Amino acid sequence: MPSRAPGGPGLPRPLRWSVGLVAALVLAAAAAPLAAPYDVFAQLDPEVSALRPPGTALAAVHLASGEWRLAERARRTAGGLELERLGASEVLPASQVSNLTATGVADRRFFLLGSDQYGRDLASRLLYGARISLAVGLLSVLMALTIGVAVGSLAALGGPLLDGLLMRTVEALLAFPYLFLIIALSALLRPGTAATIGILGATSWMTISRLTRAELRGLQQRDFVVAARAMGQPPLAVLWRHLLPNAMTPVLVQSTLLIGNLILFESTLSFLGLGIQPPVPSWGSMIADARQVPLGAWWLAAFPGAALALTVIAWNLLGDQLRDALDPRWRGPELAAAPGALAPEPPTAGAAGAGGGGPLPPAAAAAAAAAAAARLPTP
Amino acid sequence: MTGYLIRRLAAAALLLWLVLTTTFVLLRLVPGDAATAISDLPIPKRQKEILIHAYGLDRPLPEQYVRWLGAVALHGNLGISYAQLRPVRTVVAEALPATLLLAAAALLIEYGVGTALGVAAARRSGSALDKAIRVATLLLYSQPIFWLGLMAILLFSGRLGWLPASHMLSVGADEMGRGAWLADLAKHLVLPAMTLGLAQAGGAARFVRAGLLEVLGRDYIRTARAKGLSERRVVWVHGLRAALVPIIQLLALSVPSLLSGTLMTEVVFAWPGLGRITYDAILARDSPVLLATTGVSAILVVGSNLVADLLHAAADPRVRDA
Numbered sequence: 001m002p003s004r005a006p007g008g009p010g011l012p013r014p015l016r017w018s019v020g021l022v023a024a025l026v027l028a029a030a031a032a033p034l035a036a037p038y039d040v041f042a043q044l045d046p047e048v049s050a051l052r053p054p055g056t057a058l059a060a061v062h063l064a065s066g067e068w069r070l071a072e073r074a075r076r077t078a079g080g081l082e083l084e085r086l087g088a089s090e091v092l093p094a095s096q097v098s099n100l101t102a103t104g105v106a107d108r109r110f111f112l113l114g115s116d117q118y119g120r121d122l123a124s125r126l127l128y129g130a131r132i133s134l135a136v137g138l139l140s141v142l143m144a145l146t147i148g149v150a151v152g153s154l155a156a157l158g159g160p161l162l163d164g165l166l167m168r169t170v171e172a173l174l175a176f177p178y179l180f181l182i183i184a185l186s187a188l189l190r191p192g193t194a195a196t197i198g199i200l201g202a203t204s205w206m207t208i209s210r211l212t213r214a215e216l217r218g219l220q221q222r223d224f225v226v227a228a229r230a231m232g233q234p235p236l237a238v239l240w241r242h243l244l245p246n247a248m249t250p251v252l253v254q255s256t257l258l259i260g261n262l263i264l265f266e267s268t269l270s271f272l273g274l275g276i277q278p279p280v281p282s283w284g285s286m287i288a289d290a291r292q293v294p295l296g297a298w299w300l301a302a303f304p305g306a307a308l309a310l311t312v313i314a315w316n317l318l319g320d321q322l323r324d325a326l327d328p329r330w331r332g333p334e335l336a337a338a339p340g341a342l343a344p345e346p347p348t349a350g351a352a353g354a355g356g357g358g359p360l361p362p363a364a365a366a367a368a369a370a371a372a373a374a375r376l377p378t379p
Numbered sequence: 380m381t382g383y384l385i386r387r388l389a390a391a392a393l394l395l396w397l398v399l400t401t402t403f404v405l406l407r408l409v410p411g412d413a414a415t416a417i418s419d420l421p422i423p424k425r426q427k428e429i430l431i432h433a434y435g436l437d438r439p440l441p442e443q444y445v446r447w448l449g450a451v452a453l454h455g456n457l458g459i460s461y462a463q464l465r466p467v468r469t470v471v472a473e474a475l476p477a478t479l480l481l482a483a484a485a486l487l488i489e490y491g492v493g494t495a496l497g498v499a500a501a502r503r504s505g506s507a508l509d510k511a512i513r514v515a516t517l518l519l520y521s522q523p524i525f526w527l528g529l530m531a532i533l534l535f536s537g538r539l540g541w542l543p544a545s546h547m548l549s550v551g552a553d554e555m556g557r558g559a560w561l562a563d564l565a566k567h568l569v570l571p572a573m574t575l576g577l578a579q580a581g582g583a584a585r586f587v588r589a590g591l592l593e594v595l596g597r598d599y600i601r602t603a604r605a606k607g608l609s610e611r612r613v614v615w616v617h618g619l620r621a622a623l624v625p626i627i628q629l630l631a632l633s634v635p636s637l638l639s640g641t642l643m644t645e646v647v648f649a650w651p652g653l654g655r656i657t658y659d660a661i662l663a664r665d666s667p668v669l670l671a672t673t674g675v676s677a678i679l680v681v682g683s684n685l686v687a688d689l690l691h692a693a694a695d696p697r698v699r700d701a
Contacts, residue, residue: 172397175684177676179639180657184669187661188405264523268643271525272658287526295537295544302533305526312521320517 015325018318025311029130036124037110040281044109045070048085049119051297052111059083060107061092062099070119074104081105114299116289122299125281126307132282133311136197137263143201144208144262145255151205152212153239156220167213170206178203182265186274196275200262211254215247253323260315267308283308383692391685398677399670403447406666407440415664417461434461447670458667462660467671470656475675477547478652481575482641484568488576489583490630494619496580497587502614504592512584519581524640528574528647535570543567545649571648575640579633586629590622597621624694631687635680 028035043049048070049058059074061081069092071083080094081104099106113122155166173181182199189195219225220243228238269275270284278285283304290300417430431437435446450456457467500512536544543549543566552563594600595618603617604610642654649655653672660668 172394172401175394175398175635175677175680176673177635177638177642177680179642180673180676183642183658183661184402184405184673187664260521264521267523268525271523272646274661284523284525287523287529291529295533298533298537301526301529305523305530308526309518309522312523313517316517316521 015318015321018314018321021310021314022318025130025314026134028127029134032127032131036121036127037112038121038124040120040125040128041279042121043119044068046119048072049109049111049115050117051293051300052115052119053297054112054114054122054299056111056114058109058111059105060099060109061097061105062107063092064096064098070109076100076103113303114297116286116300117293117297122286122303125286126283126303128281129283129286129304130307130311132193132276132280133263133266133308136193136200136266136276137259137315140197140200140204140262140266141255141259143197144205144258145251146205147201148205148208149212149244149251150209152209153216153244155209155213156216157235157239163213166209170209173203173206179265179268182269183272183274186269191269191274192277193280196266196269199269200265204258204262204265208251208254208258211251212247215250216243219243219246249326250323253319253326256315256322257319260312260319263308263315264312384689387685387688387692391681395674395677395681398681399448399451399674400444402670402673403444404440406669407443434459451674457671460660460665460668462663462665462668467667470668471653471671471675474651474653474656474672477650478641478645478654480568481571481644481650481652482637484572485575485579485640485644486630486637488572489579490626492577492580493583494587494626496584498591498614498619500584500588501591501595501618502610504588509588512588516581516584519577519584520579522578524574524578524643525647527578528571528644531570531574532647542570544570547651571644571650574647575637575644579637579640582633582636583629587622587626590625591618594618594621624690628687628690631683631690634683638676638679 044060045068052058058070058072061069061071061074061083063069069083069085071085073084075082077091079091081092081097081100083090083092094100097105109121111121111123113126115121116125151166151170155163158166182203185199185203186195189199216239225238225242228242229235233241266275267282267284267287270282271288273285273288276282276285278289286304287301287308290297290304293300417427417434417436420427420430435443438446447458450458455468457471459465460467460470463470496512496516500509503509532544535542547564547567548560549563549567552560555563591614595614600613600617603613608617638654641652642657644650645652645654646658653675656668657672659665660672
């Protein structure tokens with residue numbers, strides 16, 4: 001049993017960690033326009049601001065002409081403003097500078113996490129990248145959930161012929177190496193944010209449809225469903241009112257686990273140049289940009305990658321712990337130790353089928369199950 | 380068993396045909412296909428027409444499909460690469476050994492590390508060590524491979540300068556002696572294989588742990604302990620042997636994810652394998668190569684699924700008699 005904080009609300013203690021982590025990430029993404037120090041697209045004086053290491057502060061000189069000029073140092077002198085730019089020094093007449101103070105200039109640009117080769121602030125882009133990855137992850141999981149539940153319901157309730165057809169299709173789709181499938185698709189569509197969401201959603205519903213089908217088949221024999229049917233409720237009403245609400249817990253847990261994967265795949269596509277297109281900041285394309293510059297600028301790849309890994313870990317952790325907390329079948333050392341615990345199909349479908357000598361899932365099914373459950377990382 | 384074998388083989392062939400047909404249709408139907416790519420070439424209109432006609436792209440889609448399938452099935456002819464103007468078979472044949480080498484080395488690392496971590500966690504299930512390994516495996520399988528690869532390059536090639544950052548051989552490797560050539564290859568293999576293997580080891584460790592824990596609860600293990608066998612012998616010999624079938628099965632079943640992993644690793648390390656040519660083919664809209672690489676990877680996936688099925692059937696009579 002997960003330990004509960006004495007007197008606290010109903011959340012099990014480990015769950016608070018992952019919920020907190022995910023909430024913090026969502027908050028950071030939502031607050032990006034407020035929290036980001038600078039405009040993500042702004043390239044102020046790129047000659048000077050390009051590839052600055054983390055923690056660099058540059059003086060920002062606002063010229064009367066409306067342009068900005070950056071400098072390593074700006075000092076007020078008798079002649080005007082003395083600037084040190086890229087090792088050389090130059091003097092600007094005071095009349096040309098509009099943000100002059102008694103000692104120098106009023107503005108500065110601080111690159112907390114460094115800047116990229118175009119002089120853009122990495123910290124700001126990182127925050128906006130959180131929005132992109134979160135939006136893509138959530139929208140594509142929503143799409144996968146919709147398709148998966150619809151297909152799973154059709155397979156469970158539509159008769160053996162439709163069931164066989166749909167499940168063989170699912171198997172065929174799972175036989176594609178996933179990354180080959182999505183990059184082939186994304187190369188054929190015009191890449192962009194909408195295409196990325198569409199491709200990810202359209203190719204990741206298979207495990208959800210399997211799980212929905214297994215859950216629904218288990219529920220159909222239960223008394224309350226039989227009773228609802230006997231009272232003459234139409235099949236769709238039974239599905240909507242009785243079957244789906246009771247099948248949703250494991251499906252939602254599986255969806256949570258899927259989000260982390262989808263975020264990983266979005267960044268993979270963007271890294272390959274087939275997902276989110278520049279100049280929209282995506283962590284994957286930021287890491288790809290980092291490959292264009294000399295190896296010394298470690299911060300360009302290190303920070304987006306760390307943000308990405310942290311996000312994926314947070315969602316995976318949340319999924320793991322939601323499963324522990326919500327689904328009693330996963331709880332306890334005995335059950336957690338059984339290999340069945342690795343399969344996303346809960347014991348009602350998997351173990352009962354195997355134990356009772358019923359139709360065993362072919363290995364292709366088990367493949368997806370094992371891989372999805374162990375969530376072998378593909379990109 | 381023979382009946383089961385035939386059924387599974389037929390199902391595998393059907394699946395393979397489905398995958399190839401779907402890929403073919405996808406590649407021809409969606410805008411941005413080969414004909415468009417050729418029309419974009421900076422050559423005179425007459426030459427474009429000749430090219431499009433030579434590749435049969437002006438024929439109706441069903442005819443294209445039948446011709447392609449016939450050439451592949453009857454003659455093993457995969458067509459000509461639009462981008463490289465060489466037979467696709469040559470292009471794929473050059474790339475396949477590189478991918479197999481990388482995948483084999485990565486698998487060795489994946490299961491070496493995975494088994495060690497999994498056994499260590501299972502032996503002291505619930506302990507601090509078990510929890511630490513659980514966290515470590517979670518960290519490992521949440522890493523994007525391309526990032527892990529880049530960081531490895533930054534550290535080991537950039538900062539420390541120990542290992543080459545990309546490619547499979549140094550320039551001028553052709554003139555080396557056999558020993559020097561092998562050493563050069565090995566040096567280039569270390570970083571990509573470690574990246575891919577370690578990224579996948581998290582999943583393997585979790586699976587080994589779960590499989591072993593289930594076995595360790597059985598009666599015969601208690602008997603082995605009661606006989607006075609050392610704990611080491613009980614776990615490594617009696618326990619692991621029984622957990623071996625599901626582990627080998629997982630190995631066969633993790634081929635799709637391994638293939639996806641090799642693609643990313645090959646792109647990051649400029650490793651001249653199947654994934655790399657797939658990526659290049661996508662950028663160049665080189666659909667014959669894309670069809671061939673998808674086909675080869677589908678064969679590997681379907682084949683390994685078949686192996687897993689047969690292993691399962693050999694171990695469990697209920698499967699083959701069902």
